[in-house]
Amino acid sequence: xxxxxxxxxxxxxxxxxxxxxxxxxxxxxxxxxxxxxxxxxxxxxxxxxxxxxxxxxxxxxxxxxxxxxxxxxxxxxxxxxxxxxxxxxxxxxxxxxxxxxxxxxxxxxxxxxxxxxxxxxxxxxxxxxxxxxxxxxxxxxxxxxxxxxxxxxxxxxxxxxxxxxxxxxxxxxxxxxxxxxxxxxxxxxxxxxxxxxxxxxxxxxxxxxxxxxxxxxxxxxxxxxxxxxxxxxxxxxxxxxxxxxxxxxxxxxxxxxxxxxxxxxxxx
Numbered sequence: 001x002x003x004x005x006x007x008x009x010x011x012x013x014x015x016x017x018x019x020x021x022x023x024x025x026x027x028x029x030x031x032x033x034x035x036x037x038x039x040x041x042x043x044x045x046x047x048x049x050x051x052x053x054x055x056x057x058x059x060x061x062x063x064x065x066x067x068x069x070x071x072x073x074x075x076x077x078x079x080x081x082x083x084x085x086x087x088x089x090x091x092x093x094x095x096x097x098x099x100x101x102x103x104x105x106x107x108x109x110x111x112x113x114x115x116x117x118x119x120x121x122x123x124x125x126x127x128x129x130x131x132x133x134x135x136x137x138x139x140x141x142x143x144x145x146x147x148x149x150x151x152x153x154x155x156x157x158x159x160x161x162x163x164x165x166x167x168x169x170x171x172x173x174x175x176x177x178x179x180x181x182x183x184x185x186x187x188x189x190x191x192x193x194x195x196x197x198x199x200x201x202x203x204x205x206x207x208x209x210x211x212x213x214x215x216x217x218x219x220x221x222x223x224x225x226x227x228x229x230x231x232x233x234x235x236x237x238x239x240x241x242x243x244x245x246x247x248x249x250x251x252x253x254x255x256x257x258x259x260x261x262x263x264x265x266x267x268x
Contacts, residue, residue: 091173091202092174098131100131101126101127101128103123103124105122105123106123106130108265111263112147112260112261112263113259113261115242116233117210117235119232121134121192125179125227126226126227129180132175132204132206136161136171144261145162145165146261147260149167149253149255150246154252156214158260159195159209160207160262161205161208162206163206170205175202175204176202176203177222178222178226180226180228181224181226181227182224186215187227189211189212189214190230190231192228192230193208194208196222198222201223212235212243241258242256242260
């Protein structure tokens with residue numbers, strides 16, 4: 001027997017209801033997925049921002065003048081109270097032997113943006129730092145790396161030696177302690193010194209800074225900053241070609257506006 005019009009209408013109504021419910025469920029699932037994806041994306045963004053901020057705080061809480069920085073090592077203020085004793089530390093990773101410095105003076109050339117700087121390294125006064133620097137220079141570690149930090153107020157330094165160019169990189173090892181730091185915290189123009197984390201005398205790696213004008217850099221609980229040598233020539237040309245360009249954003253502490261690329265480092 002053929003279905004009546006009423007039965008057909010009822011079946012069609014049930015079919016439409018099922019289709020409608022299926023569409024509603026699919027729509028709800030899409031909304032749920034979109035909401036979940038948005039939440040996940042938001043969490044990822046927050047974590048990324050938190051990570052960047054933490055890195056900046058950690059690596060720039062010890063730099064020249066104001067917050068300085070480093071595993072971006074850099075010169076600057078301490079993160080610990082003045083009356084807190086400096087913690088004992090130890091070298092980490094495959095640190096070059098102090099015997100590489102040979103207890104002697106090394107001479108060489110550090111070329112930045114076509115400006116050759118004559119350098120002299122004191123292997124007797126800073127055997128660990130000079131050994132590491134000589135090893136890095138001889139293996140081409142610094143070649144084609146850029147100086148990532150310039151300070152132009154209060155403390156006057158150009159900081160280099162980070163292979164990532166971000167201020168957070170290094171050679172894969174850290175060493176200490178602080179060597180040959182000035183007792184009066186005065187670093188004359190031409191000083192070549194090692195950057196480190198605030199309050200951590202065993203955080204030196206490859207980052208170093210060139211003092212281009214007389215600067216007083218306060219010691220912290222770990223002491224001062226290891227002076228490994230001096231720039232003996234070319235400092236005026238560096239000022240003209242790199243320093244006088246200032247920072248990229250015009251701030252007193254930031255990335256140099258000039259490329260500031262280390263083309264080569266030779267020592268003998």
